[in-house]
Amino acid sequence: MTHRSVYRCLSLLGVLxxxxxxxxxxxxxxxERGQLQREAIVSSISEGDYVIRSVATNKCIDIAxxxxxxxxxxxxxxxxxxxxxxFHISPTSDGYWKIINVNSNKALDISENSTAQNxxxxxxxxxxxxxQQFKFVARGNNQFSIHARxxxxxxxxxxxxxxxxxxxxxxxxxxxxxxxxxxDKVSGGGTDNPGGRGCAVADGQTTLRFINRCSxxxxxxxxNITGGTLGSGQEACRTIGSVTAYMPTKRYxxxxxxxxxxxxxxxxxxxxxxxxxxxxxxWDWFNLSHVDxxxxxxxxxxxxxxxxxxxxxxxxxxxxxxxxxxxxEGQFRNAAGKVISCVSRDRDNPNSVVARYFDAACNQSYSWxxxxxxxxxxxxxxxxxxxxxxx
Numbered sequence: 383m384t385h386r387s388v389y390r391c392l393s394l395l396g397v398l399x400x401x402x403x404x405x406x407x408x409x410x411x412x413x414e415r416g417q418l419q420r421e422a423i424v425s426s427i428s429e430g431d432y433v434i435r436s437v438a439t440n441k442c443i444d445i446a447x448x449x450x451x452x453x454x455x456x457x458x459x460x461x462x463x464x465x466x467x468x469f470h471i472s473p474t475s476d477g478y479w480k481i482i483n484v485n486s487n488k489a490l491d492i493s494e495n496s497t498a499q500n501x502x503x504x505x506x507x508x509x510x511x512x513x514q515q516f517k518f519v520a521r522g523n524n525q526f527s528i529h530a531r532x533x534x535x536x537x538x539x540x541x542x543x544x545x546x547x548x549x550x551x552x553x554x555x556x557x558x559x560x561x562x563x564x565x566d567k568v569s570g571g572g573t574d575n576p577g578g579r580g581c582a583v584a585d586g587q588t589t590l591r592f593i594n595r596c597s598x599x600x601x602x603x604x605x606n607i608t609g610g611t612l613g614s615g616q617e618a619c620r621t622i623g624s625v626t627a628y629m630p631t632k633r634y635x636x637x638x639x640x641x642x643x644x645x646x647x648x649x650x651x652x653x654x655x656x657x658x659x660x661x662x663x664x665w666d667w668f669n670l671s672h673v674d675x676x677x678x679x680x681x682x683x684x685x686x687x688x689x690x691x692x693x694x695x696x697x698x699x700x701x702x703x704x705x706x707x708x709x710x711e712g713q714f715r716n717a718a719g720k721v722i723s724c725v726s727r728d729r730d731n732p733n734s735v736v737a738r739y740f741d742a743a744c745n746q747s748y749s750w751x752x753x754x755x756x757x758x759x760x761x762x763x764x765x766x767x768x769x770x771x772x773x
Contacts, residue, residue: 427518427526429472430567431484433461433772437525437562439544440597440614442467442772445505446547450486453493456503458539458548461595463701463773468568478515478531480508489514490537492552497533500540503550518565525562527555536561544597564615566772581619582685582764588655588666589621589764590634596770600678601642604634611639612769622655625687625763626664629655636678636769643714643723646674649700649747651682651767667759669698670747672740675714676704677723680747681771684762693760700744701771707743712736726750 434443436458444459448466461467465485473479481490483505491506492513508514512532519527528537530552538553542560555561582589594600594612603609606629607620623629632655635648650671656664670680681699686692708724712735716722728734732741732750741749748756 427471427479427565429470431468431470433467433566433568434469435461435564435566435595435772436539436560437564437615438539438542438559440595440770441544441546443469443550443563445483445486445488448485449505450488452488452506454486454488454505456490456505456550457546458543458550459546460703461701461770461772463699463771467772471565474510474515478517480515481528482508490516492530492532495532496552499535499553500551503537503552521557521562524564526565527561528563529555537563568773581617582766584685584763586625586763587621588623588625588627588629588762589619591617591619591764591766592634592636593617593766593768594636594770595768595772596638596678599639600636600769601639602634602636602767602769604632606632607634626656628657629653630657634767636680638678638722641716641720641722643675643677643716643725647677647714647723647725648674649676649678649680650674651680653765662759662761664761665692665759666762666765667757668765669757670700670744672700672704672744673726673729673748673751673753675712675723675725676700676708676740679703679770681766681768681773682758683766683768684758684760685764685766687761687763690761693762696758696760698746698756698758699768699771699773700747701773702743703770704740704743707739709735709739712739 441458442461444457445466446455446457468484470482470484471479486505488505489508491504493502493504495513513530515531517529519529521527533552535552536555537550539560540549540551582591592602594614594616597614600612606622610618612618632653634651652669652671654667657667668682679701683697684693704724705721708721712724713721714723714725726736730751731737737750746756
């Protein structure tokens with residue numbers, strides 16, 4: 383068998399300068415903070431919860447329909463942040479690991495302990511069998527092959543297909559991208575990427591790291607940076623000023639290369655850098671906004687200044703692709719008729735069809751212009767702005 387290689391949302395000055403009748407901005411509760419963890423692409427494996435992505439397609443290993451049954455299909459699917467796509471990886475012996483789905487508490491398992499090529503990967507109650515244990519072999523660029531203990535064959539995306547629902551099988555290692563994976567650590571055991579900042583170093587300057595986790599090229603932009611283009615899995619940094627420079631109402635966005643929907647038709651990452659508000663001196667205020675529109679899933683990850691803890695729990699993420707379900711009145715199409723943005727044409731109305739759609743889909747972002755409860759704040763130095771985040 384041959385495998386193929388494979389603003390409208392918010393003025394921060396207005397919020398900070400005119401709070402009569404609205405009180406102090408609420409931050410997330412401790413319970414809410416526990417739902418999202420800091421993302422880190424690992425270069426080595428330690429115990430913790432992970433999202434596992436195919437290098438070939440940038441899609442995630444997923445338990446079909448979130449099933450908890452023995453024998454449920456293990457498939458590829460668009461990354462969506464659900465527990466059906468999160469796996470707790472923990473050591474067994476001699477460098478091997480078990481991979482347990484967070485939702486079902488069932489293990490990745492080679493069906494019927496088979497030693498045959500193309501034997502299916504499914505989930506099964508963990509009993510310690512060698513067909514339920516795997517080693518991770520680093521292949522460079524933070525990519526791994528995943529080898530079953532009983533055969534040393536690898537988990538292989540069948541024929542390298544990009545289709546949702548494609549199954550995984552075991553197959554001898556050939557080095558093609560449908561046999562390689564990256565792992566996003568979402569909880570447990572700290573981070574294997576010291577500092578977690580990549581090109582955004584701790585240097586007293588505020589740097590934005592733009593990361594593309596989409597399966598396609600993304601162009602990024604902002605109102606105080608030079609934009610650029612990111613291939614799938616790539617990152618780029620933009621330093622915008624010192625950690626004390628006052629920079630209010632800054633906005634950043636992205637779009638699939640060649641499909642810019644235009645002004646007021648982007649998902650937005652919004653910031654007020656180094657604001658002074660009551661007892662908070664030189665803090666950064668930030669949020670995700672769907673007030674104008676949604677065109678790409680976004681995530682903001684803050685990195686603390688000076689080793690403090692004010693940024694704990696202040697990640698903001700909306701990992702869902704909201705274009706397929708966009709109400710008819712919000713659909714914005716390109717010349718070919720493709721929906722490339724879901725636009726809120728009544729941005730100040732919390733009861734509009736599009737605002738209610740956005741609010742139901744993601745409570746971590748503004749769904750209309752007065753939705754101030756979703757604001758985050760901390761004493762940060764650098765930030766990640768992630769397109770198509772896994773969680």
